[in-house]
C-alpha cells in the first residue's frame with residue numbers, strides 16, 4: 001500500500017440517499033480535479049491555497065461528457081482530514097451517480113482506498129495518534145449515547161493527553177535516577193530510591209485510574225453479552241422480541257421453534273447489551289434442532305450474564321434442572337415467566353443445590369407485561385455491579401490492545417518500585433522505568449509497525 005498514491009472512495013452508505021460523497025486524498029488530487037471537474041461555464045476550477053467549495057459538474061476525463069452535477073470541496077494539505085491535499089465530490093445519491101463518479105476518478109489514475117486508509121494517513125501524517133484513529137471507528141460503531149460520548153472524548157485526545165502526561169512523569173523520574181548513575185556523588189542514593197517509590201506510586205495510581213476508565217470504555221465498546229437460555233417454549237424468543245420492541249424472532253407455542261442463535265444490540269439505561277436468543281435446550285432427534293442446541297451451549301459459555309428462563313405454568317422438568325447445572329458457574333438471573341397463568345410450582349421447590357446465593361430471581365409475565373422493569377433493573381445492576389450512578393462518567397473508549405499496553409506499563413512500573421524497595425541498584429530501576437515509558441508509547445501507537453497498522457485499519461469501514 002503506497003502512501004504516495006492518490007486514493008478515492010465513497011464515504012457515504014450505498015443506496016438511495018439524497019446526496020453521496022466521493023472523497024479523494026493524496027498528491028494527485030489537484031490534477032484529479034483538473035481532469036474530472038468543470039465549472040458551470042465548462043472551465044477548469046482555479047484552486048486557491050485555502051479550502052473552498054465550488055459548484056459544477058463531474059465529467060468523463062476523456063470525453064468531457066457531464067456525469068453529474070456536484071458540489072466540490074477542495075481542502076489543500078495540511079488543512080484536511082488526512083492532512084494531505086484532499087477533495088470531496090458531493091453528487092446525487094443512488095448507485096449510478098456514485099459509481100460513474102468513482103469510475104471517472106479511477107480513469108484519472110487514482111486508486112480505490114483500502115478500508116480505513118484515509119484515517120491511516122491522518123495518523124501517518126501526524127494529525128492524530130493511534131488512540132484517536134481507533135476512536136474514529138469506535139465513534140462510528142458506538143451503539144449507545146454513552147459509548148458515543150466516550151469515543152468522542154478519545155477522538156478529542158483525552159487518552160492521548162493522559163498518556164503524554166504520564167510519560168512526562170515517568171521521564172522525569174527516569175532522569176532523576178540517571179543523574180545518580182552518572183554522578184553518584186550528586187547526593188544520597190537513598191533519597192533517589194525513596195523518590196522512585198513515592199513518585200512511582202503516584203504514577204501507578206494514575207495508570208490504575210486510567211485503566212478503570214478504559215475497562216468501562218471496553219464495556220461500552222463491546223457491549224455486555226446477555227444470553228437467554230431455557231428449555232423449549234418457556235418464552236425466550238418472546239423476551240427477545242420484547243427487548244427489541246419488534247417481532248425479530250419467531251414465536252409459536254410449538255416447542256423447538258428457535259433453531260439458530262439470534263443476536264441483536266439493545267440499550268438498557270445506556271448500557272449496550274448484546275442480547276442473544278438461543279434454541280430451547282432439550283435432547284432431540286431432530287438434526288437441525290440438535291445443532292441449534294449445541295450452539296446454545298456455546299453461547300452460554302461465552303455470555304457475561306445468563307437469563308435462565310423458566311415456565312411457571314408447567315411443572316419443572318429434568319431439562320430445567322440440567323440448565324441450572326450447566327450455568328452454575330455463570331453470573332445469572334433466574335427469570336420465572338408466565339406468572340399470568342396458574343402457578344404450578346414455587347421458587348422454594350428449587351433446591352439449594354441448584355440455586356446459588358448470588359443468583360437473582362425475578363418473576364415476570366411477558367404476555368401480561370408484568371414486572372418487566374424489575375427485570376431490566378436486575379440486568380443493569382448485575383452488569384454494572386453496585387456503582388450504577390454515573391457509572392459511565394469519565395469512561396474512556398479503549399480497546400483490548402490499549403488495555404494490554406496499559407497493563408504492561410503498570411507491570412514495568414511495579415518492577416521499578418519493587419526494585420527500589422529492595423535496594424536493587426539504580427541501573428536496574430532505570431531499565432524498568434524506560435520499559436514503562438515505552439509501553440505507554442504503544443498505547444498511542446508510537447513506533448508502531450506496518451503489520452499492526454494494517455490489522456487495525458483493515459477493520460475500518462470503506463471510505464473512512
Ligand SMILES: Nc1nc2c(c(=O)[nH]1)N(C=O)[C@@H](CNc1ccc(C(=O)N[C@@H](CCC(=O)O)C(=O)O)cc1)CN2
Nearest residue numbers: 011021023073075078079080081082083088118127464
Ligand atoms: N464532509 C466531511 N464531513 C466530515 C468529515 C469529512 O472528512 N468530510 N470528517 C471526517 O471524516 C469529520 C470531520 N473531521 C475532520 C477533521 C479534521 C479536518 C481538518 O481539516 N483538520 C485540519 C484543519 C483544522 C482547522 O481548520 O482548524 C487540521 O487539523 O489541521 C477535517 C475534518 C466529520 N465530518
Ligand SMILES: Nc1nc2c(ncn2[C@@H]2O[C@H](COP(=O)(O)OP(=O)(O)OP(=O)(O)O)[C@@H](O)[C@H]2O)c(=O)[nH]1
Nearest residue numbers: 232233234235236237238252256257258280366367
Ligand atoms: N401465558 C403466557 N404465555 C407466554 C408468555 N410468554 C411467552 N408465552 C407463550 O409461550 C409460547 C412459547 O414462546 P416462545 O417465545 O416461542 O418460546 P421459546 O422459549 O423461544 O421456545 P423455543 O424457541 O421453542 O425454545 C408462545 O405461545 C408464547 O406466546 C407469558 O408471559 N405468559
Ligand SMILES: [Mg+2]
Nearest residue numbers: 236237257258
Ligand atoms: Mg424461541
